Amino acid sequence: MTTRAAGTIARLGVASVFGRRRGILLFVLPLVLVGLAGLVRFLVGQDIEVASNVLYGLGIGVVVPLVALVATTGVLAPEIDDGSIAYLLAKPVSRHTIVISKLTVAVGCVVAFGAMPMLIAGMVLMIEEPSLGPGYAVGSLLGGAAYCALFALLSVMSRHAVVIGLIYLLVWEGLLGGLLDGVRWLSVTRWSGAIIEQFVEGVEIVPDLGWVYAGAATALVIILGTWLTGRRLRGFNLTGDE
Amino acid sequence: MSTVQLDHVSRWYKNVVAVNDVSMTIGPGVTGLLGPNGAGKSTLIALMSGFLSPSTGTVTLDGEALWRNEEVYRQIGLVPEREALFDYLTGRRFVVANAELHGLPDPGAAAQASIALVEMTDAQDRTISTYSKGMRQRIKMASSLVHDPAVLLLDEPFNGMDPRQRIHLMQLLRGMGAEGRTVLFSSHILEEVEQVARQIEVVVAGRHAASGDFGAIRRLMTDRPNRFVLRTGDDRRLASVLLADSSVRGARLRTEGGIEVEANDFGRFSEVLPRLTREHNIRLMEVTPTDESLERVFAYLVSS
Numbered sequence: 001m002t003t004r005a006a007g008t009i010a011r012l013g014v015a016s017v018f019g020r021r022r023g024i025l026l027f028v029l030p031l032v033l034v035g036l037a038g039l040v041r042f043l044v045g046q047d048i049e050v051a052s053n054v055l056y057g058l059g060i061g062v063v064v065p066l067v068a069l070v071a072t073t074g075v076l077a078p079e080i081d082d083g084s085i086a087y088l089l090a091k092p093v094s095r096h097t098i099v100i101s102k103l104t105v106a107v108g109c110v111v112a113f114g115a116m117p118m119l120i121a122g123m124v125l126m127i128e129e130p131s132l133g134p135g136y137a138v139g140s141l142l143g144g145a146a147y148c149a150l151f152a153l154l155s156v157m158s159r160h161a162v163v164i165g166l167i168y169l170l171v172w173e174g175l176l177g178g179l180l181d182g183v184r185w186l187s188v189t190r191w192s193g194a195i196i197e198q199f200v201e202g203v204e205i206v207p208d209l210g211w212v213y214a215g216a217a218t219a220l221v222i223i224l225g226t227w228l229t230g231r232r233l234r235g236f237n238l239t240g241d242e
Numbered sequence: 243m244s245t246v247q248l249d250h251v252s253r254w255y256k257n258v259v260a261v262n263d264v265s266m267t268i269g270p271g272v273t274g275l276l277g278p279n280g281a282g283k284s285t286l287i288a289l290m291s292g293f294l295s296p297s298t299g300t301v302t303l304d305g306e307a308l309w310r311n312e313e314v315y316r317q318i319g320l321v322p323e324r325e326a327l328f329d330y331l332t333g334r335r336f337v338v339a340n341a342e343l344h345g346l347p348d349p350g351a352a353a354q355a356s357i358a359l360v361e362m363t364d365a366q367d368r369t370i371s372t373y374s375k376g377m378r379q380r381i382k383m384a385s386s387l388v389h390d391p392a393v394l395l396l397d398e399p400f401n402g403m404d405p406r407q408r409i410h411l412m413q414l415l416r417g418m419g420a421e422g423r424t425v426l427f428s429s430h431i432l433e434e435v436e437q438v439a440r441q442i443e444v445v446v447a448g449r450h451a452a453s454g455d456f457g458a459i460r461r462l463m464t465d466r467p468n469r470f471v472l473r474t475g476d477d478r479r480l481a482s483v484l485l486a487d488s489s490v491r492g493a494r495l496r497t498e499g500g501i502e503v504e505a506n507d508f509g510r511f512s513e514v515l516p517r518l519t520r521e522h523n524i525r526l527m528e529v530t531p532t533d534e535s536l537e538r539v540f541a542y543l544v545s546s
Contacts, residue, residue, distance in 0.1 A: 008342040012328065019330040082326030087385060090291065090320045091343040092312050234310055 005093045009101035012088075017074035017109065025070050026109060029063045030117030037121035048132070051125035052203040055118060055136045060192050064114040064140045065173065068147035069165045071109035075102045076155040077162065089233070096230035103148055103226060110144030135199030143192030146218045149225025150188065156232045184209050191218050244304050244317055244392040244424045245269050246290050251299035253285055260285040262448040263299070268426050272419035274439030275428040276459070282448040283428040284323060287397045290426070291320045303393065316344070319386035323397035323428075325378060327370050333357065333381045334366040340385040349388075356388040357381075360414065376407035383414070394418055396427040400434050412438045432463055467491060468505045469532040472515075475525030477501050483522055489514050502532075 017023050037054060044050050079085035088098055115137040122133025155161040177183045177190060184190040184206055193205035194214035206214075246268040253261040261282045268290070277283050288294040289301045292308035292315070301308050308314050328336050337357055341349035357366050360380040365373065370381065379399060386394065396415075400408055415438050418425045429435050435442055436456040444452040444459060452459060474480045481493040481501045489510040494502045505511035519526045 002345075005343050005345060008339050012331075012339060015328075015330055083322060083324035084326040084328060086293070086320065086322045086324075087328070087340060088343065089293070090315050090318065090386075091340075092315045092345065093343055094312060 002093065002097055005091070006097055006101040006104075009088060009093075009098055010105050013075040013102050013105035016078060017071055017105065020074060020078070022070055022074060026067060026113045029066055030113050033059055033063045033117050034121050034124060037124040041125050046126050046128055048126060048129055048202060051122070051129070051132060052200070052205065054125060055122060055132070056193055056196070056205050059114075059118050059121060059136060060139060060143060060196070061174070061189050063117070064110065064144045064192075065147050065169050065189065067114045068106065068110055068144045069151050069162065069169070071106040071113075072103070072148045072151040073155055073162050073165065075105050076152055077159075080155060081159060094230075095233040096227070099152065099226055099230040099233060103152055103229075106148040106152070107141075107145050110148060111141060114144045115140040129201065131200050135196050138199055139192040139196035142195055142215075142218050143188050146188045146191070146221040146225070149222045149229070152229045153225045153232070156229050181208075185213075185217075188218065188221065190214075243270050243422055246393060246424060246426070247300075247302050247305075248286075248289070249300045249302075251289060251296045251301055253282075253289060253294060253297045259448050261289065261296075261445075264445070264448075264450045265299075266443050266450060266453065268424055268443075269441075270419070270422050270424050271441060272415055272425045272427070272439045273441045273443060274435030274456075275426055275443050275445065276430070276432060276435045277428070277445040277451075278430055281430075281445045283430075283445060284397055285448075286445065287320075287395050287426070287428060291318055291395050316389065317392045319389070319391035319394045321379075321382045321386045321394070321396040321399055323401070325375070327378060327382065329371040330369060332367050332369050333362055333373070333377075333384075336370060336381060337366075337384045337388055341388045344389040346389060352388050352390075353384075356384040359387060360384045361410070375402040376404060379403060379407070379411065383411075391423070393424045394426070396425075398429060399427050400429060400431070408434075432460070436460060468508045468511065470503045470505065470511075471496070471528075471530045471532055472501045472503060472526065473499065473528040474501065474519070475527070479522065480519065480524045480526075483518050483524075484515075487514050487518065500528075 017026070036058060040050060040054050079088070089095070118140045119133040119137040122136050126132050151161060151165050154165055158164055172183070173187055173189045177187045190206045190209060191214035194209040194211045195218070197203060197205050198211045248264055248266050251261060251264050252259065264286065275283050275286060285294065289296055290308065292311060295309045303314050303317060306314060328339075331339070334353060334357065337353040338349050341352045346352045357363055360383045362377065362380050362384060365377060370378065373381065383399075399411060403411065415425055415427065427438070436459070440455055442454065442456050442459045443450065452462060472480065477495055477500060481495060484490045484493050484501070484503060489505055489507050490503060491506050492504040496502055515526070515529070
């Protein structure tokens with residue numbers, strides 16, 4: 001019974017993500033990534049340093065978090081905004097089932113529009129280093145999943161999840177993460193980098209960040225974010241800001 | 243047969259009190275929840291449907307707590323006030339999805355039956371975004387009836403409906419009540435409530451102001467002094483004519499022109515006024531009720 005409910009929620013979620021104009025972004029972002037990878041390969045040739053910089057800077061730093069943001073908010077935020085989530089909540093289905101079903105859709109988007117394009121971009125950039133694409137794909141999946149959990153929590157906590165998510169990506173992950181070394185301890189993007197280093201030979205992405213810490217922190221964000229989102233949804237306020 | 247029970251329930255948001263020490267029992271049949279906008283009707287329905295926790299007191303369905311208890315939704319059908327639906331789905335897909343979420347053995351058949359009940363079979367394959375307000379309301383009804391709930395809660399279901407849709411929904415609700423379901427709907431319009439509900443609960447400013455059958459509530463609401471300002475061709479003469487009638491308690495000539503009339507009985511006054519002006523051949527240019535606003539009606543109810 002729960003599995004069928006989960007399937008229904010997931011199907012509605014898919015329709016919700018792709019039923020909106022924002023969904024187009026999911027197709028555009030990976031195209032940009034693979035396109036630029038092709039351009040770099042054409043201009044620079046095969047160079048592990050350059051290849052890794054492109055995949056990390058553009059892929060892990062921009063495409064994956066944006067895909068996660070668009071997918072997660074697409075699956076959660078509109079229903080919360082307009083109150084139609086009440087139709088999901090007024091059912092004998094656990095809130096955690098609802099959240100996990102929706103997050104499955106979001107993570108699925110991360111696989112299709114984040115991890116897969118990274119795999120392809122990795123091969124386009126450097127066919128001589130076969131671990132590059134797969135390594136970055138794994139990092140994209142893990143980092144993307146953490147971003148999904150984070151943005152899901154944001155969606156149930158605020159009506160401005162997209163804007164806050166973008167500011168967070170731009171300011172914390174982008175600006176401060178580039179300026180201050182200490183941010184690496186609390187940066188999903190940098191955790192992904194540390195994980196990727198384990199899979200790809202001969203690249204250093206984030207200095208002084210152990211992959212064990214990075215992996216544990218990523219897992220913690222995924223689990224905690226999912227659980228807190230479900231908990232928050234249990235107390236969802238139907239009437240809005242009365 | 244199910245009963246929703248509120249026992250000394252209060253709910254506040256930060257320091258705003260939305261519901262103040264309300265106790266009521268909603269049993270089988272149709273109950274109208276009547277009150278002006280902002281009286282706390284939606285908050286009460288949210289409490290009864292398990293979407294809000296009471297700050298104090300208890301809300302139960304057949305003795306079971308509603309808050310944080312997903313299992314109660316097997317018994318409850320909820321029709322939210324907000325218009326938003328899954329606009330990108332067809333009506334049928336939306337209702338089927340609701341049936342699936344309830345874990346019904348045959349979601350398709352349950353959806354068909356429910357859609358037929360609200361007479362939406364012809365439009366079920368159109369996307370919801372093409373529906374009119376009344377159709378949306380009906381497909382919402384279908385989605386909330388799909389699991390054959392014992393309790394049906396509707397928040398302002400008549401809002402935005404045209405008269406024909408209104409009549410249809412009223413018939414539907416009466417039928418549900420007659421079947422022994424516990425049906426509760428909110429409204430801010432007395433006429434709407436009394437046409438459907440036998441039992442009426444009145445809330446004003448978060449408080450439970452009155453409770454009873456519609457006759458009692460109607461009397462409470464209409465047997466009160468009504469004030470009007472009249473503009474006429476001959477104020478002084480009409481004032482004296484009106485004072486002679488028993489439906490009028492007082493008439494005062496206003497310095498800026500016009501008469502201020504206080505009537506005992508709105509129903510009788512509305513018959514008497516046109517007759518008297520015609521008999522005495524006085525032109526009546528304007529009749530303005532000065533305290534007809536619902537808030538005033540309810541304020542009167544609370545003070546009485």
